[in-house]
Amino acid sequence: MLDLGIDVLFKGSNMLRLLSGLWVAMKISLVSILISLPLGVLVGALMTVKNRVVKVIFRVYLEIIRIMPQLVLLFIVYFGTTRALGWNLSGEVASVIVFVLWGTAEMGDLVRGALISIPKHQFESSEALGLTKRQTYIYIIIPQTIQRLIPLSINLITRMIKTTSLVLMIGVVEMLKVAQQIIEANRMTSPNAAFGVFLIVFILYFLVCWPISMLARYLEKKWNIA
Amino acid sequence: MDIAFMTKYLPMYERAAVLTVKIGLIGIAFAILLGLICAMIQYHKVPVARQIVAVYIEISRNTPLLVQLFFIYYGFPKIGIMMQPETCGVVGLAFLGGSYMAEAFRSGLESVAKIQSESALSLGMNRAQVMRYIVLPQAVSVSIPAFVANVIFLLKETSVFSAISLMDLMFTAKDLIGLYYKTTESLFLLVVFYLIILLPVSLLGTWLERRVRYAGFGD
Numbered sequence: 001m002l003d004l005g006i007d008v009l010f011k012g013s014n015m016l017r018l019l020s021g022l023w024v025a026m027k028i029s030l031v032s033i034l035i036s037l038p039l040g041v042l043v044g045a046l047m048t049v050k051n052r053v054v055k056v057i058f059r060v061y062l063e064i065i066r067i068m069p070q071l072v073l074l075f076i077v078y079f080g081t082t083r084a085l086g087w088n089l090s091g092e093v094a095s096v097i098v099f100v101l102w103g104t105a106e107m108g109d110l111v112r113g114a115l116i117s118i119p120k121h122q123f124e125s126s127e128a129l130g131l132t133k134r135q136t137y138i139y140i141i142i143p144q145t146i147q148r149l150i151p152l153s154i155n156l157i158t159r160m161i162k163t164t165s166l167v168l169m170i171g172v173v174e175m176l177k178v179a180q181q182i183i184e185a186n187r188m189t190s191p192n193a194a195f196g197v198f199l200i201v202f203i204l205y206f207l208v209c210w211p212i213s214m215l216a217r218y219l220e221k222k223w224n225i226a
Numbered sequence: 227m228d229i230a231f232m233t234k235y236l237p238m239y240e241r242a243a244v245l246t247v248k249i250g251l252i253g254i255a256f257a258i259l260l261g262l263i264c265a266m267i268q269y270h271k272v273p274v275a276r277q278i279v280a281v282y283i284e285i286s287r288n289t290p291l292l293v294q295l296f297f298i299y300y301g302f303p304k305i306g307i308m309m310q311p312e313t314c315g316v317v318g319l320a321f322l323g324g325s326y327m328a329e330a331f332r333s334g335l336e337s338v339a340k341i342q343s344e345s346a347l348s349l350g351m352n353r354a355q356v357m358r359y360i361v362l363p364q365a366v367s368v369s370i371p372a373f374v375a376n377v378i379f380l381l382k383e384t385s386v387f388s389a390i391s392l393m394d395l396m397f398t399a400k401d402l403i404g405l406y407y408k409t410t411e412s413l414f415l416l417v418v419f420y421l422i423i424l425l426p427v428s429l430l431g432t433w434l435e436r437r438v439r440y441a442g443f444g445d
Contacts, residue, residue: 004304004305005304067378067420067421067424067425067428068382068417068420068424069382069383069384069385069396069420070382070385071385071386071396072385072396072416072417072420075396075399075400075413075416076413076417079403079409079413080409080410080413083409083410084409084410158288162288162289162290163290164290165290165292165293166290166292166386168292168389169386169388169389169396176292176293176296179296183300191304192304192305194300194301194303194304195297195300195301195302195304195305196301198293198296198297198300198301199297199301201293201296201297202289202293202294202297205288205289205290205293206285206288206289209288209289210284210288213284213287213288
């Protein structure tokens with residue numbers, strides 16, 4: 001039989017190490033998501049205000065963050081700011097900073113999109129029914145916005161989890177790095193380990209992201225959002 | 227900022243940018259082709275092929291490009307498939323982009339109401355004509371925003387190519403930081419070059435979106 005080197009993972013604590021590498025990546029994305037969701041809601045709400053200056057400032061922030069590859073942002077924060085400001089950031093902290101900046105921008109855009117997608121007649125009808133501005137928001141606008149937002153933000157979560165694979169490049173020991181170490185350590189005994197180990201990494205990422213994507217799609221279908 | 231340093235290494239960045247754009251464009255071209263094929267298979271509900279496409283889309287969309295590249299670049303040679311880093315980059319980008327493009331095209335095709343093709347058929351058009359004159363123009367117009375977003379997304383994703391030792395912009399920047407410790411200058415050039423590549427695409431996309439907005443006429 002063709003030796004694919006999957007057996008390497010069952011030696012010693014290799015599989016456990018790989019999973020703890022996955023946990024490092026998950027932790028970074030979880031923390032970043034928890035911070036950037038509320039911040040994104042705030043930014044998105046601020047972007048719909050009438051004030052020109054506020055709008056322009058957030059627009060510029062959003063465009064700059066979104067046009068740069070996340071890896072470039074990671075480099076800027078990890079190598080750039082440490083050199084320019086003289087502080088010392090660990091790879092983990094640098095990645096959380098970048099993911100929060102990026103996540104907030106993306107989430108802000110989603111919130112803005114959801115808010116302006118509420119048709120004007122919803123506001124007008126509520127007014128005609130005699131609801132106050134506060135009641136309109138609490139009973140009419142916010143529930144609809146949330147329904148549109150939840151599937152989109154779940155998708156953002158999977159994107160963030162996928163992007164955590166990049167933190168390897170700024171020296172964080174996450175799953176891919178552990179995989180490289182395992183392959184390197186077993187180079188002599190199982191030369192084909194690269195196939196098996198990277199296959200498992202591939203499958204593990206899929207197993208994490210797929211259920212989340214499915215949930216987003218299920219909710220979208222259930223609430224019938226086009 | 228050390229201007230002399232920056233002008234000295236400018237040609238290096240230029241070469242890297244050309245490589246990034248070249249691999250990006252070839253990869254995106256293949257991704258579009260793959261996406262079109264997948265979208266057509268799903269639209270016409272071709273048996274078996276349809277299920278394969280569905281599985282492919284799920285796998286490709288739920289794994290990071292970096293992991294796909296590592297698997298292709300380091301894993302495949304172990305089962306006898308050797309590739310140059312450049313080919314690897316193109317294959318990886320096409321594999322990732324194909325599913326995103328397929329989704330963009332499919333949502334465009336599905337947005338054209340069935341009654342439109344039925345009406346066109348009853349007017350005596352043949353299937354090819356219905357596709358060419360009724361479905362495609364509207365589908366393209368609906369797909370454009372997602373399509374442009376995908377192109378930008380894929381161009382940004384090329385930044386991970388440095389991990390499979392392609393001498394792209396990231397690789398150059400990291401190299402210079404490591405060699406000369408000129409962090410600010412190297413990163414500045416990196417950002418400038420990415421802006422030169424990505425800004426025009428983004429602006430072109432906005433223009434294109436406004437230009438081809440003719441779906442949903444008569445709604």
